[in-house]
Amino acid sequence: MTIQSTDWAQRFSDRMSRVRANEIRELLKLLDQPDILSFAGGIPDPGLFPAERIQAGYDAILADPDLSRQALQYSVSEGYLPLREWIAERMAAHGVPCGPDNIMLTAGSQQALDLLGKLFISPGDTVMVARPTYLGALQAFTAYEPRYLDLPEDALDGGCDAQALMAGRAPRPLGYFVPDYANPTGESLPLAQREALLDLAQQLDMTLIEDAAYRELRFAGEIQPSLLALDVARSGSIEQARTLFCGTFSKTISPALRLGWVCGPKAVIEKLVLLKQGSDLHVSTINQMVGWRAVTEDYEQHLSRLRNAYGAKAQATLDALARHMPQGVTWSKPEGGMFVWLRLPGGLDGKHLLERAIAEERVAFVPGEPFFAEVPAANAIRLSYSLPTAAEIDDGVGRLARLIARHG
Numbered sequence: 001m002t003i004q005s006t007d008w009a010q011r012f013s014d015r016m017s018r019v020r021a022n023e024i025r026e027l028l029k030l031l032d033q034p035d036i037l038s039f040a041g042g043i044p045d046p047g048l049f050p051a052e053r054i055q056a057g058y059d060a061i062l063a064d065p066d067l068s069r070q071a072l073q074y075s076v077s078e079g080y081l082p083l084r085e086w087i088a089e090r091m092a093a094h095g096v097p098c099g100p101d102n103i104m105l106t107a108g109s110q111q112a113l114d115l116l117g118k119l120f121i122s123p124g125d126t127v128m129v130a131r132p133t134y135l136g137a138l139q140a141f142t143a144y145e146p147r148y149l150d151l152p153e154d155a156l157d158g159g160c161d162a163q164a165l166m167a168g169r170a171p172r173p174l175g176y177f178v179p180d181y182a183n184p185t186g187e188s189l190p191l192a193q194r195e196a197l198l199d200l201a202q203q204l205d206m207t208l209i210e211d212a213a214y215r216e217l218r219f220a221g222e223i224q225p226s227l228l229a230l231d232v233a234r235s236g237s238i239e240q241a242r243t244l245f246c247g248t249f250s251k252t253i254s255p256a257l258r259l260g261w262v263c264g265p266k267a268v269i270e271k272l273v274l275l276k277q278g279s280d281l282h283v284s285t286i287n288q289m290v291g292w293r294a295v296t297e298d299y300e301q302h303l304s305r306l307r308n309a310y311g312a313k314a315q316a317t318l319d320a321l322a323r324h325m326p327q328g329v330t331w332s333k334p335e336g337g338m339f340v341w342l343r344l345p346g347g348l349d350g351k352h353l354l355e356r357a358i359a360e361e362r363v364a365f366v367p368g369e370p371f372f373a374e375v376p377a378a379n380a381i382r383l384s385y386s387l388p389t390a391a392e393i394d395d396g397v398g399r400l401a402r403l404i405a406r407h408g
């Protein structure tokens with residue numbers, strides 16, 4: 001008897017037709033070799049995790065019979081109330097008066113993006129994004145079958161005919177933006193562009209997702225008001241706002257706790273809670289309780305340690321780029337976050353350069369192409385400076401510069 005193998009591809013839902021493994025993620029899996037100097041992983045420096053505080057949190061909770069019974073039990077989908085209250089107070093201190101009912105905890109902000117996609121995107125709907133934008137947001141949204149629209153580069157400097165932009169597309173788009181120290185560029189929107197984005201959102205009746213993943217990691221320049229704060233200032237209250245703010249403790253405490261949140265009008269939070277119930281019921285109760293302990297003890301001191309550390313690495317990267325890079329290469333000047341975006345001389349393709357970088361110089365980065373939703377640009381790469389030391393940064397940027405000079 002022959003055993004027939006199942007043709008799974010025919011059985012998957014229609015929406016899976018556009019969900020693909022990212023070829024660059026596959027390539028980056030090869031980078032575990034110890035002699036490769038990597039600027040690829042956009043992950044926090046593990047030396048900065050508040051491990052002792054986290055351990056003290058778990059110990060204190062598990063040693064107390066009442067707390068441990070609560071911590072190891074199922075809990076409400078909205079999230080642990082003291083943590084929602086803390087987040088609401090922090091949002092209020094940054095120009096967004098709101099209460100715990102305006103907050104839902106999520107399994108990292110990545111889950112917030114997925115649930116917001118599920119809530120707002122029907123097949124064929126328009127999703128407007130920056131060029132380039134966060135790859136993980138594209139992965140989350142693509143499963144809901146939108147049509148992407150790249151925001152034109154000059155659109156927020158007065159060069160945008162909003163109606164022409166939408167010609168032939170489903171109206172009332174969903175907009176997704178990372179206004180602070182973005183992944184992958186490290187760039188931030190100045191105040192005037194934030195206001196212009198809100199004007200555009202008003203003209204197009206666009207719902208806005210504000211991804212604030214790196215907002216707390218500012219090490220230079222002025223902090224700008226969040227899109228949500230500007231929106232609330234215009235509309236009078238969070239209940240009238242069109243912006244949904246996604247925050248996370250992944251970059252400030254630890255990504256493994258999987259603690260993120262959405263802040264928005266109650267009408268939206270109520271629907272998200274239903275989706276969260278159907279998805280995974282709630283975020284780990286004990287992790288929420290440990291997270292709450294971590295943010296209520298010396299959090300500001302911890303944040304300033306992070307900002308100093310990432311600021312020093314960013315400066316080392318900018319110094320090394322200025323020292324080593326050949327003419328024709330330009331780069332962003334981040335004031336926070338973990339990334340620098342390099343634009344290569346015209347004919348150079350980031351993907352080909354990565355293959356050569358690994359083979360010839362044992363150095364790695366992420367090519368720019370997968371960060372584009374609609375029209376890709378090949379001649380850009382992302383460097384993350386979060387993991388290497390200052391000496392490694394200088395060495396690695398030097399190697400990369402030699403490679404670009406050879407092939408440029």
Ligand code: PMP
Nearest residue numbers: 108109110134183213248250260
């Ligand atoms: N948004 C952006 C812009 C990110 O870079 C990341 C992490 N790479 C996330 C969201 C998701 O992070 P988390 O789910 O850990 O909060």
